[in-house]
């Protein structure tokens with residue numbers, strides 16, 4: 001059966017022969033220290049989480065693309081994002097160009113704070129064929145950036161860079177978002193700014209992705225606590241993440257619940273439905289609460305999309321993944 005994700009529910013498409021999306025984390029460095037982000041934790045806390053600030057070697061990225069290309073993978077999305085700022089990576093436009101050249105995905109996307117978006121870099125990303133630029137604003141004034149992100153920003157110069165990209169792009173979609181916590185009531189200014197520099201814009205709710213940070217203390221109007229927690233986290237059933245050091249992990253949580261392998265020694269595509277990945281998914285089907293890192297993760301409560309819920313399908317999915325595991329282990 002051909003699976004059309006536009007019309008079908010995720011559980012009807014599992015097990016997927018390849019992930020729908022691969023997230024590349026090219027940088028674990030960030031030039032901001034946003035209040036709600038991992039980068040606001042102390043060095044000791046980051047160390048305790050095993051978080052190491054580093055850039056991805058281009059060779060590591062190239063290997064992932066080669067592996068996917070050799071296997072004929074064509075994803076829905078290849079997304080440059082991560083626990084750092086992708087535009088800090090010196091080779092980011094070359095990374096986009098390579099993914100486009102190899103036709104890795106329907107959509108190549110970058111998630112960024114846009115502070116490094118010089119005219120030169122904009123020209124390079126547009127020429128590389130970037131499909132979507134997703135900009136996370138941390139405010140609509142210099143003062144808000146100072147408060148939320150701890151940075152001194154010339155807001156007019158920053159906005160001119162974004163406008164330049166928008167005015168010079170060809171097919172790239174520019175999506176600008178801000179979280180309610182950063183907006184602090186400045187909706188009208190946000191709307192006015194986005195009208196001149198984006199194709200799509202949205203106000204999103206802050207999600208407590210970093211367990212150590214209490215969003216309720218940062219803002220009274222975040223949605224923390226309003227959603228029912230899902231038994232199963234569906235993220236690892238449709239995505240894979242590549243860390244700067246080459247580690248491959250099953251989701252984009254700030255602390256990975258498992259490491260499936262490393263691109264330097266493993267074929268990226270073979271890690272999808274490797275026995276360690278299937279065993280992790282089977283544990284997930286027993287309930288995310290039974291996996292130490294997942295137990296304290298906000299994604300099952302806040303981060304799942306409509307149509308991706310797997311609760312109620314655990315038994316049939318366990319059968320399917322057990323069969324897959326038997327095949328994998330018989331090889």
Ligand code: SF4
Nearest residue numbers: 233251253294297299
């Ligand atoms: S619950 Fe969180 S840590 Fe566990 S798989 Fe889902 S996103 Fe990852």
